[in-house]
Amino acid sequence: MSLLPRAPDNGKPVILFYNDFFGRPPDTQSLAHIESCTFSTDRGDLSRAAAVVFHIPSMRKPKLVRKRRGQLWVAWSMESEINYPLLADQQFMRNFDLTMTYHQSADIWCPYLPDISAFETALAAPIPHKNAGVPLVMFQSSPMNRSGRNSFALELMKHIGVHSYGSFLKNRPLTIEDRGHETKLSVIGAYKFCIGFENSIAPDYVTEKFFDPFLAGTVPVYLGAPNIDMFAPGENAFIDASKFSSPLQLAQFLAQLDRDEEAYRRYFKWRENGLSAEFQRLLSAASGEPFRRLAEIVAARRAAPARHWGWPWSRNRAS
Template sequence: MPPNRPLILFWTRWFKKAVDLDAIPRCDFPVEWTNDRSRLAEAAAVIFHVPNFKEIADARKYPGQLWVAWSMESIVNYPALADPVFMRHFDLTMTYESGSDVWTPYLPEAGWWEAARKPVAPPKMEAAPAVHFQSSSFNKSGRDTLLAELSQHIGVDRYGKFNSNRHVEGPDLGPQTKLETIGRYRFCLALENSIAPDYVTEKMFDPLAAGTVPVYLGAPNGADFVPENCYIDAASFDTPRELADYLRHLIETPLEYEAYFAWRSKPLPERLLVQLERAARPPKVRLAALVHERLAARAAQPSGRPYSPFGYAAFLSTRLSRWRGRFRAG
């Protein structure tokens, strides 16, 4: 029989911090969460935050355990997620990819969309047509080149810790101030740090909440995560100059510009509602439910799938030099 109250252990940190167990939503079935590595042998499931892969080396897999590969970072930035030799040691994945066992998208919940549709779009008060926020130099999408060339043809105010030319005036209240600032511009450059299917982050959603038009560079299926005709796909233009020409055209033709806000007065499309329903329960709650399912299914079989204890030290020692320096997300 599976344990009545399975223990789920976070073996690695969330970047530099231990996972906040108190922040995990309450499950409607018994489960226990821990950061205590000394309880490894009794854990029904062990979660490894892949960006902290160096911390995996001294873990040992006990018979019957479920090992979970967890990451919200792009597979381009953390290629171990695509390495079959590395991934064969995990039973479940919990990532932003839609095919993951526990899908963990950046997609805002249904209530967020309703709140984003209600306010009137704020007036566009800034002289520069476009705004960009960036605090990391990490760049595997070509965003730095796009930004530099686009800025030669149209005004872009840049905020953040990286390559800024403007600073927030007055007190900085964090996300609230960021959204208020974005809302004063006609366009917001929403440039991901890498390009991968399903990797659609807050860079797409912040401008929609702020009441402006995202100019998006990122996932080729970005349209799957938003209403129709609410953003401009930077990749659909041959050159940054052509993109700048189109932005100026929208400024000069207000009706065409306003068409990018039509989504706010329409019901959300069915395809997006399906996505929202799929992601409605918090990811860690869905993971706990899946652990219960897997343990129950295994207990019902005459003999469970065999597991051999596995030390990661020898495995990582042969691959560390190959991966070193490639695992820094921006």
């Protein structure tokens, strides 16, 4: 995370990050190779910015600056509107020309989907040996809970073995060096099941909690998006916790699968068949860095005559 200097006057359109990202500057290191636009975090560039990006979850008060004529305003968020209701405030959202969110209907889709190469690597590797000693693993640090996940997980742990490595309900320390995501996947792979409970229930809000177990070679036990089936890499690839009447019923089902190796192995049949056509379509739609896609829109708009600045270039023209 780093602050960007004021944009040089090099003729390229400027994209300004107006506010912080949960108290920190946005991650700008990956933007250096995008040559069609110049990115800035200096509000001194506001008057000449071609596009201004607002991180909506970091806005505590819906105060907005005056919009320059011809400027694009971009509402950016990968968080659920259940937790950040400004995202669901239609009147407030009318201030913006483009949305960059996890919703498939967004102008620039920003899902949590890993790159297809991550799935190709996972499919090329053997399923790890399940030698953890208990059936389930959980990584959860945030207590944020608009889905009922906290009480569900606590009750589930009363009926079946769960190793919890996150700060929430932690009962197990890491015994290897923590190298971030790589370590997380290696730990998950030693368990038959991985708990992936979202902090809120919303269509399309599917985070790494669902995808990491697939990459690690285990079976996700998921609670979250009601349209989760369309995000699965194949049929019968995960266990939907919402289909069970109680944590006890889910625990009994998982314990039965833990004892029945043949039934458990059926959850890996999708690996033999390869990624489904629908899932490959999702991966293709999500390919490419979101801010590169924004830069392409901004650059194309700069090249177009002003009389063509209707939607999708601008919903709300400034006076």
